[in-house]
Amino acid sequence: MKAIVFNEHGPIDVLKYRDIEEPVLQPDQVRVAVRSCSLNYHDVFTRQGMPGIKVPLPGIPGCDCAGVVAEVGDGVRDWSRGDRILVDPVTYHDGKMWMIGDTLWGAYAEFVVVRAEQLIALPDDVSFDDASCLPVAYGTAHRMMLTRGEVTAGDSVLILGASGGVGTSALLLAKMRGASVIAAAGTDEKCDQLRSLGADETINYSTTDFVKYCREHTGSLFGGGGYDVVVNFTGGDTWASSLRCVKLGGRLLTCGATAGFDPPTDLRFIWTAEMDIRGSNGWKRSDLDQLLELTRTGEFSPVIDSRVALEDGIAAHQALEERRFFGKIVINADASV
């Protein structure tokens, strides 16, 4: 099959578009012909290598995909060739968590092999492109904003990195709940796009200090200033500053650390504001079921920046890494089944 493969961890040029032998199907596994694979920042981490996570080499990135069942292994009863499906990227077996595009080969490829339990039936009225956006970024945002974050009507919510996959989804979900959203991103153009998506206010943090903006627009901490919820999956230099934007008794939500996982912090802001810092990791199957239904009914529309063919996937991955996109980028493949 054709795939985007890396033989070693490293910068963008370790990725090669080439032929690679398809894995032999094991019992309880299904071979999926990938139709759409949405990109995540996680793909960059997989390519670079992450401390504590052993990625098999050669590796294939791509955690999120939708497609068609191409072949079923022994023991698979509920699925047949031609079924339209969404893949839940994660599976638990042998006492471990496994994820495609991470500890298993991913979906920057014509085919991906998954366990049958990872398949979710895809309704005819949900496109492969839309479905492929749902698991990693949107599923995580769903759990972080609604289950862990308990975002509710009337909350003010500051989202840093609002222009990406998790960010746009966090914005849409907060607006669905009736919250007021202050969306922060790195360019004026992205801020315009965020306002079109429903953001009440935007901050271009490459030209405006977001802590200063918070103080000027909401007032001092003991005067009721700050936001009910601050969402920070960027980490790095933004971490300590974002603590200063949480109002008394507010919540800081995190699910990632794009710019660095061991940033300097400032404990004074945590105790002074009596804030809750809530971590959120991944999604449950119920998050994906709810997102799929919201997408089917049109209440939720994935934000797709662009679609590219598999052979152009390396350039798309580079655009993601260099922040030249808004929402989600989707790779399309069309191997015959």
Ligand SMILES: NC(=O)c1ccc[n+]([C@@H]2O[C@H](COP(=O)([O-])OP(=O)(O)OC[C@H]3O[C@@H](n4cnc5c(N)ncnc54)[C@H](OP(=O)(O)O)[C@@H]3O)[C@@H](O)[C@H]2O)c1
């Ligand atoms: N724990 C989990 O289960 C889980 C699940 C999904 C994602 N995550 C994590 O959440 C984070 C966001 O994921 P994503 O897929 O939404 O990423 P993404 O689509 O690439 O969006 C991230 C956004 O953050 C902004 N940003 C700020 N500083 C950045 C930097 N130094 N490098 C790159 N982008 C930067 C960029 O927007 P501007 O250009 O506008 O600044 C970018 O669009 C990642 O760290 C990811 O690993 C965790």
